[in-house]
Amino acid sequence: MSQWDGIDEFIAVATTRSFTRAAKAIGMSPTHVSRAIRTLEQRVQAQLFHRTTRTVRLTDTGRVLFERCERIAQERDEAIALISQQGEPQGELRVTCSTALGERFVAPILRRFAMPHPRLSISIDLTNRVVDLLAEGYDLAVRTGHAADPRLISTQVASRTLYTCAAPEYLARAGTPREVGDLERHECIIGTSAAWQFRKAGAELIHTPHGRFRCNSGHAVMEACLAGMGICQLPDFYILPHLRDGSVALVLQDFQPDDEPVWAVYPQRHHLLPKISRAVECLQRELSAAV
Known part of the structure; x- marks a missing residue:
């Protein structure tokens, strides 16, 4: 008897939560699957499933075994795929x-x-x-x-550009920053990054923004910027549509950072x-x- 006997059947039942569906998934009969699970439980000397007429669910021991065996089975299948001519992702x-x-x-x-x-x-x-x-x-x-x-x-796999911008009404009210240090006197809208990046004459400049609005959603930061709450720095895909229609304006373009990989x-x-x-x-x- 192989140490692997019953493991595929066990994974199939644990995944489908049904002996019938597991049998169909692996192309075996329900009788074969039931027998394989009983034999495996005898071998490990533990019950792997709680069985009722309606449900099949893992015991605590079964859950531990499943977490390990599932990954091992995947790596086995991946190893076979790796050396096969097809190299099919699976x-x-x-x-x-x-x-x-x-x-x-x-x-x-x-x-x-x-x-x-x-x-x-x-x-x-x-x-x-x-x-x-x-x-x-x-x-x-x-x-x-x-x-x-x-x-x-x-x-x-790609790169993205970070832009710093604000709504025209905010700039009309608060003025336009000319240097990175000017941001200290402005309301900054803060997203997931705690530090804003800039570059001047080949040197990297870092600014820690401060403001009354912070959110880990770029969409929410962009909406706050459009509402005139302050200046934000976000990737291009947030800003470019609004830049095209004039609802935001770029600031500190002379300090544009390098594209981010x-x-x-x-x-x-x-x-x-x-x-x-x-x-x-x-x-x-x-x-x-x-x-």
């Missing part, structure tokens, strides 16, 4: 990205990437928290700024997996054209 691709970038660009791109690959599933966690990919089991992150974790590979970041041991390499290629192709 398994679960767990992605984390900032909320705004993810909602507007990354989630739609990865949705289109997944559609022609029926054996690939995608789980996207949109958060402005910097996630530890290795500790939390993620395959891929899309991040801005500078990546410095030696455990990870970073591939630039956008990275696909992933663990070193995963860089050859088809689901990673193909996803990164897709992001390079589509994200650079979108942002």
Whole structure:
């Protein structure tokens, strides 16, 4: 008997919460699945499922086993895919990205990437928290700024421009800043970044903004700017539509910072997996054209 006997059946039942659906998913009979689960429970000397006539749910022991076996099974399937001629993306691709970038660009791109690959599933966690990919089991992150974790590979997939702007009525009321230091005398609308970036004569300048309105939503910051609450610094995709119609004006253009890189970041041991390499290629192709 192989130590792997019953594990695929166990994962299928845990995932579908049904012996019948599990059997259909793996192309076996319900009798075979039930027998395999009983044999596995005897081997581990523990009950893995609570069974009733209506529900099947994991016991605490079953949940611990499932969390470990699911990932092992995915890596087994990925290893086979890696050396197969097809190199078909498969398994679960767990992605984390900032909320705004993810909602507007990354989630739609990865949705289109997944559609022609029926054996690939995608789980996207949109958060402005910097996630530890290795500790939390993620395959891929899309991040801005500078990546410095030696455990990870970073591939630039795009870049974005940061603009500083305000509504014309605010500038008429409060004046237009001519130097970065002038921002100290202005109302600043603060988003997720605690430091604003500028550049002059090749030197980087950092300003810590202060103001009465702060929000971790770029859309809310943009709306506050349009309402005349103050000056904001945001990526181009927030500002450009309003710049075109004249509802905001750029300020401090002589201090425009360098474009900010956008990275696909992933663990070193995963860089050859088809689901990673193909996803990164897709992001390079589509994200650079979108942002």
